[in-house]
Amino acid sequence: MRQPLLALLLFVLLLGLGGCKDTAPTHAAALLETCKLALDRQKWDDAVTACAKITTDEGYHLTAQAYMGRAGVSLLDILSGLSGGSGSVTGLFSSVPATAAATTDSKKALDALFSIAKPGQTVYLEGLLLSSLLIIKELKILASLSVAADGTVTHCASGGSLDGCSFSFSLSKTTYTEADVLAGVIPVSMTYSGLGTDIYAGLCSDSGSQTHNTKVVTATSTVNDPLTGTAYPVQVTEKNTIAHCTIKPGSVLYYNKVASANLTSSISGLAQLNFYAKMDTGNNYSKTFTSSSIASPGITISICNADAIPVTEVTDLLLNDCELLYFLTNFSLK
């Protein structure tokens, strides 16, 4: 009768030595838990792999968060900055993807978020923050965007002028004498080579450019014709290259538009992140050149105009340099 006892003891021993654990998830809830557990432990590669196996709305949401984690994006820090009613978006800047890999992961996170069939407010909130990060990343490259300790945002055009930006305008000359007069006018050319297509590719997932060099704008110089006593006109020929895009579904700016339109949160500061509404305004950008050789009020040139590259409409999902330049010179997150 010792046999049952020995058998039981052997069984206990075997369990103790061999372990009695499962080694892998076998059902949907276990897969989900595997994904959540990897997120909790901040094992981002594991989380991306595990969460991507779950093709439900919850799975897409968690996959997005796994990609965010791997990209170093901390919504916790961003939202902490927004708490307390301060509405500070300082946290956004420290979370902007710093590497190409982080940017790719952030975009994948955004794609995963907007794969959700029935998104809730949290999804829109995350989508707004994430799209804003990617937009700010593009603006940082374009306009040397930075934020001060007190949250003040500065960039190359924050003074209202583009003179500090790499994409500014230039006249071939601004000081005139009689020697500059040809056939009764002072011929000048204005060159603007545009913002380039990279920012549009980043914002819209689309880009293109147009060039025109026939538009002529006339102003008055301070150089007088000695025969008539009247001032010579200054004739400016524009040589503009303007980039543009169509805001494609699935692009960063499109996600920003969708998230902004659907988010009903009362969290302060979020309204500042509606970049789509701030960019696709249909506004034009005008540049005024002044100097002692040009009669007041100087030479004002509208970058887009009906004779060359027309201004796009408000919320038409089209974007070009004219709207972006207007946005930049009026940009604020306060």
Next chain:
Amino acid sequence: MTMKQTVCLLLLWFAGWGVALGGEYRRLGQDYRSLAMGNTGIVTANSSSALFYNPAVMANITTWWVDLPMIQLTYSKDAKALVDQAKTGSFTLSDQSSQIDFMKSFVGKHPYVGIETGANLYINLQKKGLTVGANYTYEAVLDLEIRNPTMPEIDLYSSLSHVRQYGISIPLGLGKWVIGFTGKTVERTALIANYSMADSLDKKAFPTLESNGVKGIGSGYDLGLLYRDPSPSHMMYGFVYRKPIDLGEAGIIPEEYAVALGLVQDWTFARFTAAVDWRDLTYKAGPVGDHSLNRRTHVGTELSFIPLSANSSLLHVRAGYNQGYYSKGVELSLGKVMVFGYTLHTEETGEYAGQKGSDRTTLYFSLGF
């Protein structure tokens, strides 16, 4: 801890936060002895929780006692951090700032606290195994899990249960076969909720057991069977069926079929008990597809020293294997006059054995006669 801090913790309890804390099998009346023995008890329970495991096993009780009161406290390792924070005196969670700070500092943690209290009565009427018993138990559970460092959220399970049950074990023939019956009524207020960082920023109110909890009441029964081999090794084989109890909005206590085998060896100054239980054989406790037998396997042993009666010894040392994790415990008892039990065990809170264990400590104290 000051009174204010204690009140804060209690408010947290009744505030109840949390979501689909999915994984854990939440069973009523899991006691310190069984937990130390890998949560076995279908054929070996001989303490005041016998009715929670198998009514037929009351046949092994050959004396009588009353526990008044009985108190059992179970807490996870992370619950200590919760208490530590309460000790700072700034733990109110009543405003947005404190809620966010809590999520930041507790993300990845899983505080669990469970308290059982009540009274028990067991009376053996005939040595062959005719025994009656009753439990009058209150059980409170607060189970928080703060998840997802990317976008923190608090999953919460919180419940207050009141269990009234009575039972009888009836020997058949010479007592080798025993059948048992338990009738029970469960009243429960439960809250399963989720509170996220976004909710906090949106100034949404915390869900509370008082305002968001759902109540339910239901009745059910257990039928048990025990076969006791009269050989010197005292092999025992058991079976139990538990009828599901529908608590309405407060959930369902699932149906359960369980089998077990075990033995008791008596020596002059010591007693050895060993058991293996296989519970929830029809896979009703977990989600769809959860067919992990390892999660339903329980193995346990007990060495008892200096026997005081057929059912009690002065000192017990226990070890077991529960759902893929080791357990252990000790008990010091002066008959049923005073019992102190200490158990360390791990509860599976994931979805399969070994996925996500929650290390817990169970303390037990009872006075009786």
